[in-house]
Amino acid sequence: MNDKYAPHLEELAKALDGIEHDDIKNELDKLLKFRVPLEEAKRTVLNKFNSKEGPEIKIKDISQAPKSFTLKGRIISVEKKSFVLKGETVNLYSGKIADETGVCFFTAWNDFCLKEGDIIRVHNAYMKQWNNRPELNFGQRSLVEKLPEDPSIPRNEQLFTQSKKILEINSSDMLVSSQGIVTEMYHRNVKIKGKDTIIVEGVIADETGKLPFTSWIPMDEVDIGSAISFKAAQVRLFRGIPSLNFAHETSWEVLPENKYPFSNMDLISDEPIPIPIASVLEKDGIFDVVVTGNIISVRPGSGIIERCPVCNRVIQNNVCRAHGNVAGIKDMRIKAILDDGTGAVYIMLNKELSETVFGRSMGEAEEIMKASLSKDAVYESMKRYLVGTYLTVRGNSSKSEFGTTIVARSAWIPEDDLLPRLEYLLLKLPEDGL
Known part of the structure; x- marks a missing residue:
């Protein structure tokens, strides 16, 4: 086999991990001798040896994609990026790919010589969630075919x-x-x-x-x-x-x-209007949302904490995961769960808001800790004082595998709302009483 086919043979070997190199070479060589076009020959070899190749899907279905799949589309944009991994420089290629149903981001972990405008079919691709967005990935086990021009696939994403x-x-x-x-x-x-x-x-x-x-x-x-x-x-x-x-x-x-x-x-006028927490839970993230509910739990990690002076991470025993031994900076925060009857969210309050809601300054909180000789004293005091508190929180919400969190920009105890809440609860009671 001519040396010019060596890179293609290597690509097939990576995609067909576990298949003997000589078997792949012999099959490809046989097809090329019969003057089968290179890309068609590669696809034939792949189909012969890789019986586990997943189905071909469209971009609109990528969020529910199987573990391995095939996808055809047009490269809308591509950019080479470099980063250092274990002391070595690693290159990856990212951009956008489109088909007739939609457009999504992709990341290629090998150099497949992709160019803007290329029509490709990716075999053994997989989907990853990145920042709550489904993304096409292909790497060592993937095979990329370059296909002829297909006018049915848009050339830009504006159609979507x-x-x-x-x-x-x-x-x-x-x-x-x-x-x-x-x-x-x-x-x-x-x-x-x-x-x-x-x-x-x-x-x-x-x-x-x-x-x-x-x-x-x-x-x-x-x-x-x-x-x-x-x-x-x-x-x-x-x-x-x-x-x-x-x-x-x-x-x-x-x-x-x-x-x-x-x-x-x-x-x-920026008048804050609370929305049900259930509506917040439906979204991956909301900018500037207001919710009102009762604090049903104050979580561990609340109270007096110490942060790394370099990266602001919370540290334990003056050790930062990223920067080792550091002289920590004292801070105070509240981590709690807020429930309004329609759902519950985590809330995070910084020092200033914690002082307002807790009713004690950070200096007073440190005195509580010193008097009890326990670093958990402030946390225990917060639990006694705050559980059951009716609170309005305003900030940005975001969802992760641990749930939905609102990082508060402001927080306050609503005024003059006790009577409407009692009337609402009475309406929910059965007519014959308790």
């Missing part, structure tokens, strides 16, 4: 843009169109490839919710209070929380006041 309300935008979206009021806005200088660039950041809201946005394109006509309509905004995720990215393919326009159905001032 959906029109949605702000709260409907979630981790499965790549591009969206919507409209809303700009409630916060500021400019920031950043360096891109050594050049100073001004970007616009802020928050956009409609009657359903809010999302942060970053614009890499000028928005000279927009200010706080402007109603805008936008198309083909990219959806980015951070800890499961969507944000909008206005790039060069994004178009937008300022709407006249008579064309937007909601009052600008109503959305800018």
Whole structure:
């Protein structure tokens, strides 16, 4: 066999792990002698030896994909990335791939010589969740075929843009169109490839919710209070929380006041309106959500803690997992479970909010710890004082394998709401009483 086929033989050997190298070589050599095209020959060898190859699926079904599958699509974008693993530099290739049903991110752990616009079929691919988003992966056991041009597969992702309300935008979206009021806005200088660039950041809201946005394109006509309509905004995720990215393919326009159905001032007034916790649990993440409920548990890890001065991680016995022995910085926090009858979420309160809700300063909490000679004294005191407290929390929610957590930006005890709550509970009682 000609040496020019050696890389293809090696690719087949990796995909057919456990099959004798000579058997693969002989089968490929036989097909090439009969002048079978190389890609067709590779696919034939793969099908012959790999009876466990998974079914071919579409991108729209990738979140429910089997352990191993085949997928055909067009490379929309690809970028080489490098990182250091165990002292060695490792390259990977990531980007977006599309078929006629949708678009998703991919990561290739080998160099398959992918180029933008290529039509490929990936055998022995697998799906991984990354930041609450399903992602196509292929590596050592995968085989990538280069296929002829297929006009049925779109050349860009804009065809998959959906029109949605702000709260409907979630981790499965790549591009969206919507409209809303700009409630916060500021400019920031950043360096891109050594050049100073001004970007616009802020928050956009409609009657359903809010999302942060970053614009890499000028928005000279927009200010706080402007109603805008936008198309083909990219959806980015951070800890499961969507944000909008206005790039060069994004178009937008300022709407006249008579064309937007909601009052600008109503959305800018920023009056917090709690929503049921059950609605929070349905989403992978929500920006600026407000919930009200009772604290039913104060969790271990609450009270006086110590943090690494470098990375801010919580440390034990002055040892940080990332930085070894360090001189810890004292801090205070509350980790609790809030329940409103429709569901329960974890809440995290920083020092300032913990002092407000607990009713004691960090200095007073340290005195409690010193007086009892126990590092758990503050935690035990928090449990006695806080369990059962009715509390409103405002912040960002995110979902992980451990549940949904709201990192509080503010927290307060609602006023003058005892009577409505009693009336609500009485209505739920059976007519014949207890």
